[in-house]
Amino acid sequence: MRNAPTILHLDMDAFFASAEQASKPSLRGKAVVVGGLGPRGVVSTASYEARVFGVNSAMPMAQARRRAPNAAYLVPRFGLYREVSEQVMGLLRALSPLVEPLSLDEAFVDLEAGGTAWDERSARLAGAKLRADIRAVTGLTGSVGLAASKMLAKIASEQAKPDGLVLIDPGTERELLGPMSVRTLPGVGPATGDHLRRAGITTVGEIAEAGEDELVRLLGKAHGHALFAMALARDDRPVVSDRETKSVSVEDTYDVDIHDRVRVGLEVQRLADRCVRRLRGAGLSGRTIVLKVRRYDFSTLTRSETLRGPTDDPGVVQEAAARLLEGVDTTGGVRLLGVGVSGLADYTQEDLFAQAQAQAQAEAVAAAEPSAEERARAEPDTGPAGGKEPPAERRWSAGHDVRHAEFGYGWVQGSGLGRVTVRFETPYSEPGRVRTFRMDDPRLEPAEPLPLVERRPEESGPTPADVEPGASEAGAPESDPAARVVQGPGDQVSSDPASRPKSRSGGGGGDATSSP
Numbered sequence: 001m002r003n004a005p006t007i008l009h010l011d012m013d014a015f016f017a018s019a020e021q022a023s024k025p026s027l028r029g030k031a032v033v034v035g036g037l038g039p040r041g042v043v044s045t046a047s048y049e050a051r052v053f054g055v056n057s058a059m060p061m062a063q064a065r066r067r068a069p070n071a072a073y074l075v076p077r078f079g080l081y082r083e084v085s086e087q088v089m090g091l092l093r094a095l096s097p098l099v100e101p102l103s104l105d106e107a108f109v110d111l112e113a114g115g116t117a118w119d120e121r122s123a124r125l126a127g128a129k130l131r132a133d134i135r136a137v138t139g140l141t142g143s144v145g146l147a148a149s150k151m152l153a154k155i156a157s158e159q160a161k162p163d164g165l166v167l168i169d170p171g172t173e174r175e176l177l178g179p180m181s182v183r184t185l186p187g188v189g190p191a192t193g194d195h196l197r198r199a200g201i202t203t204v205g206e207i208a209e210a211g212e213d214e215l216v217r218l219l220g221k222a223h224g225h226a227l228f229a230m231a232l233a234r235d236d237r238p239v240v241s242d243r244e245t246k247s248v249s250v251e252d253t254y255d256v257d258i259h260d261r262v263r264v265g266l267e268v269q270r271l272a273d274r275c276v277r278r279l280r281g282a283g284l285s286g287r288t289i290v291l292k293v294r295r296y297d298f299s300t301l302t303r304s305e306t307l308r309g310p311t312d313d314p315g316v317v318q319e320a321a322a323r324l325l326e327g328v329d330t331t332g333g334v335r336l337l338g339v340g341v342s343g344l345a346d347y348t349q350e351d352l353f354a355q356a357q358a359q360a361q362a363e364a365v366a367a368a369e370p371s372a373e374e375r376a377r378a379e380p381d382t383g384p385a386g387g388k389e390p391p392a393e394r395r396w397s398a399g400h401d402v403r404h405a406e407f408g409y410g411w412v413q414g415s416g417l418g419r420v421t422v423r424f425e426t427p428y429s430e431p432g433r434v435r436t437f438r439m440d441d442p443r444l445e446p447a448e449p450l451p452l453v454e455r456r457p458e459e460s461g462p463t464p465a466d467v468e469p470g471a472s473e474a475g476a477p478e479s480d481p482a483a484r485v486v487q488g489p490g491d492q493v494s495s496d497p498a499s500r501p502k503s504r505s506g507g508g509g510g511d512a513t514s515s516p
Contacts, residue, residue, distance in 0.1 A: 002148045005123050005167050006112040007239065009145040009153035010092065010130070013162040015105035017047035019084055020074055020399060022139045022452045024411055026423060026431035031055075031071035033064055037398060038255035040335070044076055048162060074399030080449040084138050091133050095126060098239045108150055110239040120167065127165045139427070139452040148173075149235035151186060173233035178205030185230045192219065207231035248282065249290065249340030250274045257296050257333030264330050264337070265322065271339040272321045276314040284344045285310035289320035292338035293328050300336075301328055310345040317341065396420045396439065403447035407435065415439060428454050
C-alpha cells in the first residue's frame with residue numbers, strides 16, 4: 001500500500017435514476033425507480049427520494065411498488081446510460097492512463113500514474129475538479145473517495161455519498177475500519193457475515209483481534225488470510241486498466257412461463273442472434289456456446305458445446321444453441337433463457353462446412369417460397385380492406401423517448417387499453433404538459449435520447465430550440481424503428497467492462513459479461 005491517498009474511486013450517485021431525473025424535469029426531486037416493470041421485474045436503481053421509502057437495488061419490483069406506490073417507475077434506457085458513462089470515463093482517462101472501470105457508473109483511477117496527484121493536497125484538488133467536470137459535462141453528480149488503496153478508496157466513496165468527497169489520510173486506516181461492520185470488507189457477503197457473527201465477530205476490529213489462525217480455521221486458508229489482511233488495511237491490489245473479457249452473454253426473463261416448445265426454440269434463436277451482434281460489436285469470436293435455461297420451479301440448467309474453432313457466425317451459434325436445447329426438458333415451462341459465448345478470441349476461424357450448409361438451406365427455402373405474382377394469384381380479392389391482418393400494435397415503454405409531429409419531444413408516462421400517455425418536455429425545458437394518443441397514432445414515433453446538458457451551437461445534433469416541446473419536428477432525423485419494441489434493459493457492449501451495469505433488472509432482457 002502506498003503512502004499517499006492517490007487511488008481514486010468514483011461512484012455516480014443513483015446513476016440510472018439520476019439520469020432519468022436530469023432528462024425529465026417533472027421528475028426532479030421526486031421518487032424514481034428504474035428496472036423491469038413486469039411481474040418478475042427487479043429494481044435496478046432507485047433515486048434517493050425513493051430510498052426514503054425503503055426501495056433499494058435488486059428488490060423485487062412488486063415489493064418496491066408496495067413501499068412507494070406513488071413513485072415513477074421507468075424502463076431502463078441503456079443507450080443513454082452508456083453515452084453518459086463514456087463521457088465520465090473520458091474525464092477519468094484525462095486524469096490517468098490507469099483507469100479500471102467496474103461498471104457503467106463506477107471506476108478506480110491511479111492518480112499517481114497520471115502525474116495528477118502525489119500527496120494529500122493534490123489528490124483532493126484532483127477529486128474536486130473531477131466532480132465539477134462531471135457536473136458540467138453530464139449534469140449529474142458523483143461521489144469520490146481518495147485513499148492509499150483500492151479497498152479504502154471504495155469505502156471512502158461510500159462515506160461521501162451523495163455528491164461528496166472523502167479522503168482517508170494514510171496512518172488512520174485501522175482507526176477508521178475498527179468499528180465498521182464486517183460486511184464493509186470486500187468478499188464478505190451475507191453467508192460469510194453470518195458465519196463470523198456466530199463466532200462472535202461483527203466488526204472489522206474484532207476480525208483483527210481474532211487473529212489470522214482463527215480466521216483460517218473459520219473460513220479456510222485463502223479467505224482467512226485475505227480477510228485478516230484487509231482488516232489490517234493491507235491492500236496491494238493495483239489499478240488494472242484492461243480487464244480481459246471471458247464471455248459474452250444475453251438472457252431474457254419472461255413475465256409468464258413459456259410452455260410452447262416452438263416458442264422456446266424461437267426465443268433461443270433470437271437470443272443467439274443478439275449474442276452474436278454483441279460479439280461482433282466487440283470485435284471478438286468464441287469457441288464455446290452456452291445455453292442457460294431456468295425452468296418453472298427455479299431450477300437452472302446450463303449446457304455447452306465447444307466448436308472446432310472460434311466463430312462469430314450467427315448461423316453456427318444458432319445451430320449449436322438449438323442442439324443444446326434438444327437435450328433440455330422444458331415441458332413444465334421456462335421462466336428464463338440465455339445464450340452465451342466463451343473461449344473468446346480476437347479472430348474468427350471460419351467454419352466452411354457450416355457456411356455451405358447454411359447457404360444450401362437458404363437456397364432451398366428461396367426455391368420453395370412462392371413468388372409475389374404466384375401469391376397474388378393464389379390469394380382471393382377481398383375488396384378494399386384486402387382481408388389482411390391489422391398491423392401489430394406498437395408497444396411503448398414507460399420512460400422511453402418519443403417525438404410527435406406537432407408537439408415535439410417527450411417521454412412515455414404509461415400505456416395500455418390502446419392508449420399511450422406522453423409528457424412533452426426535454427432536459428432543457430420546464431415541466432411539460434401531458435397528452436394522450438392512440439397507440440397507433442402515425443404522428444407519434446420513438447426517438448433517440450437527448451443529451452442531458454445543452455449542447456453548444458457549434459456541436460452537431462438537435463439543439464434545445466429544435467426540440468422544445470410544441471416545436472415542429474418535420475426536419476428531425478428519423479429514429480431507429482427497432483426502438484419501438486424495446487421492453488427491457490438494452491444490450492451492452494460486453495468487451496468493455498465499463499459497459500456493464502451493476503445490477504440487472506428483470507422482466508426484460510439483459511446482457512452480461514464475466515471478467516476475472
